[in-house]
Each structure stands twice: as C-alpha cells, then as structure tokens.
Amino acid sequence: MRLETHLTEDDLARALRDDARAGLTATPKTLPPKWFYDGRGSELFERITELPEYYPTRAERAALTAHATEIAEVTGAKTLVELGSGSSGKTRLLLDALHRHGTLGRFVPLDVSEPALRAAATAIDADYPDLDVHAIAGDFTRHLEEIPAGDGRLVAFLGGTIGNFEPAERARFLAGLRAVLHPGEWFLIGTDLVKDEATLVAAYDDSAGVTADFNRNVLRVLNRQLGADFDPEAFAHVAHWDADEEWIEMRLRAERPMRVRVAGLGLDVAFAEGEELRTEVSAKFRREGIAAELAAAGFEPVRWWTDPAGRFGVTLARA
Numbered sequence: 553m554r555l556e557t558h559l560t561e562d563d564l565a566r567a568l569r570d571d572a573r574a575g576l577t578a579t580p581k582t583l584p585p586k587w588f589y590d591g592r593g594s595e596l597f598e599r600i601t602e603l604p605e606y607y608p609t610r611a612e613r614a615a616l617t618a619h620a621t622e623i624a625e626v627t628g629a630k631t632l633v634e635l636g637s638g639s640s641g642k643t644r645l646l647l648d649a650l651h652r653h654g655t656l657g658r659f660v661p662l663d664v665s666e667p668a669l670r671a672a673a674t675a676i677d678a679d680y681p682d683l684d685v686h687a688i689a690g691d692f693t694r695h696l697e698e699i700p701a702g703d704g705r706l707v708a709f710l711g712g713t714i715g716n717f718e719p720a721e722r723a724r725f726l727a728g729l730r731a732v733l734h735p736g737e738w739f740l741i742g743t744d745l746v747k748d749e750a751t752l753v754a755a756y757d758d759s760a761g762v763t764a765d766f767n768r769n770v771l772r773v774l775n776r777q778l779g780a781d782f783d784p785e786a787f788a789h790v791a792h793w794d795a796d797e798e799w800i801e802m803r804l805r806a807e808r809p810m811r812v813r814v815a816g817l818g819l820d821v822a823f824a825e826g827e828e829l830r831t832e833v834s835a836k837f838r839r840e841g842i843a844a845e846l847a848a849a850g851f852e853p854v855r856w857w858t859d860p861a862g863r864f865g866v867t868l869a870r871a
C-alpha cells in the first residue's frame with residue numbers, strides 16, 4: 553500500500569484560515585462543510601449514516617448492491633478511483649464486482665481526512681491482497697491531477713457529496729474531472745434525489761441529535777485550530793429545505809448575541825441573537841438535471857439506477 557500526501561499541515565492550516573476569514577466576515581456568514589471532518593467529525597458522520605432518518609447511505613448501497621455487477625460489465629475498469637472515499641464502506645461492493653469480473657488491478661482512494669483515508673486504505677489492502685492500493689490524501693477540488701495516469705479508470709464519487717457544491721462550482725468540478733479522464737473512461741456519480749420536505753428535513757435533523765452535534769463540530773474545529781472561543785452549545789442546529797434551489801441548508805443559529813474571538817486570525821466576530829451561520833448546502837437532484845450537467849461537462853450518461861424506493865440516484869457516465 554502507498555499513501556501520498558498532497559496536504560501538508562501548513563497547506564491545511566492556510567486553507568482553513570482563508571476559509572474562516574472569508575466566511576466569518578461575509579454576510580450572511582458561512583463556513584465550508586469540508587471542515588466538519590476532523591477525527592470526531594468523521595466518526596459523527598459515520599454515525600449519521602446509521603441513523604433511521606438518514607436514508608441516503610442505505611439507499612445508495614441498495615442501488616449499488618443491485619447493479620455493481622452491471623457496472624463491472626459495462627466499464628471493465630482496471631482502476632477504481634474513489635473521490636471523498638471516507639470509510640470506503642460502499643466501495644467494497646464495487647471492488648468485489650470488479651474483482652469478480654477479473655479486470656481490477658488498482659484502487660485509488662482520495663480523501664481530505666488523512667486518518668480516515670489511512671484506516672480505510674489499510675483495511676482494503678489487507679482484504680484484497682492482489683490489489684495495488686494507492687491512497688491520495690488530497691482535496692478533490694484541487695488535486696484531481698494527482699490521480700495516477702492510466703487507462704480503464706472508473707472514478708466513483710458516491711454518497712451525494714457532489715451536493716455540497718453550488719451549481720457553478722459543480723460545473724467547474726465536473727469539467728475539471730472530465731479534463732483528467734481519457735475518452736472512454738468512466739464516472740460513477742451518486743446523487744440524492746428531490747423528495748418531500750419532511751423526509752429531507754428529518755434526514756438532516758435527526759431525533760437523536762447526532763447531526764446537530766456534527767454541525768456544531770465545525771465550531772470545535774475552529775476553536776482548536778484557530779484558537780477561537782465559540783461556545784458550540786450557544787448555537788442551535790437548523791436544517792432548512794430551500795425549495796427554489798432544491799437544496800438542504802444546515803445552519804447554526806446564535807441563541808444570544810455573542811462576540812467570538814478568533815485569536816489565530818486576529819479577528820472578532822459579532823453574532824446578533826438569531827443570526828445564522830451557513831455550514832453546508834446539500835443539493836438534491838432530478839434525473840434529467842444531473843444528466844444535463846454531466847453532458848454539459850463532456851460526459852455521456854449511459855446508465856441510471858435508483859434504490860427500489862426511488863430515493864437516491866446513481867448515474868454511470870462515459871468520458
């Protein structure tokens with residue numbers, strides 16, 4: 553197994569400082585969701601995927617379980633690249649199918665959380681002895697060029713993580729990915745689908761409060777990494793469905809007026825009572841919409857599947 557790091561501590565620290573300064577001085581205030589995922593945040597996310605209300609993980613797994621063999625047959629992939637691989641749970645469905653198909657030689661997980669990446673890559677390396685595991689600690693908005701060269705690559709971007717991008721960023725990301733692939737290589741993309749508001753909001757505001765804890769975790773990350781003095785418990789978790797944008801927004805609402813010192817930025821941030829800090833957008837998709845966005849980026853959508861309940865979509869597209 554090989555683990556290549558494109559994220560130095562310095563790099564990460566600078567990126568967090570830039571994001572925090574820009575987001576906390578903007579109106580309305582925002583923070584990008586990638587900073588949720590320190591060790592504790594990654595664990596909280598794993599717990600989210602097991603919550604009764606959080607259907608996307610199970611729904612995507614159902615779709616992949618039913619269609620992994622077909623994915624292997626259609627693509628005949630030699631290398632599986634996984635962007636934002638996290639714990640790589642669903643990846644095993646693809647690895648198993650490609651392995652049975654007899655074409656697979658290499659697995660390339662890419663993730664911004666090096667501890668999570670190392671754990672997942674080590675486990676897969678042990679369980680698939682004849683697979684070449686080449687892990688990349690990197691940011692899929694910046695390090696797509698670091699994907700090892702080759703042909704017969706299948707890039708998987710699962711979990712609905714593409715929903716964290718706003719439309720313009722999404723177009724940029726898809727075009728950037730298309731540019732590093734050769735014609736005939738493959739892209740497998742998981743997208744959560746538009747559905748009734750109650751189901752969507754419950755998935756982001758579970759009764760056990762795990763998502764609320766996950767949301768507040770970004771404040772703990774800023775406290776630790778930037779010497780900030782946020783009181784996470786003074787912020788209420790908000791999950792809001794924006795029907796025009798067709799995305800869920802997670803926010804943290806200041807329950808009282810606050811002045812927060814961010815020592816590492818030399819910055820004081822004032823919150824009015826009730827003021828909301830946006831911490832995530834999670835866009836929801838429709839079949840025609842994602843197909844059109846893929847086509848605009850130069851991909852040809854060739855297969856579409858959902859789980860039996862039609863909650864989550866998986867598109868296979870050819871570069």
Ligand code: AVJ
Pocket residue numbers: 600608711712713715716755756763832833834
């Ligand atoms: C990992 C980005 C797909 O948007 O559903 C889960 C993150 N946020 N609960 C999602 C998340 C709140 C998740 N993604």
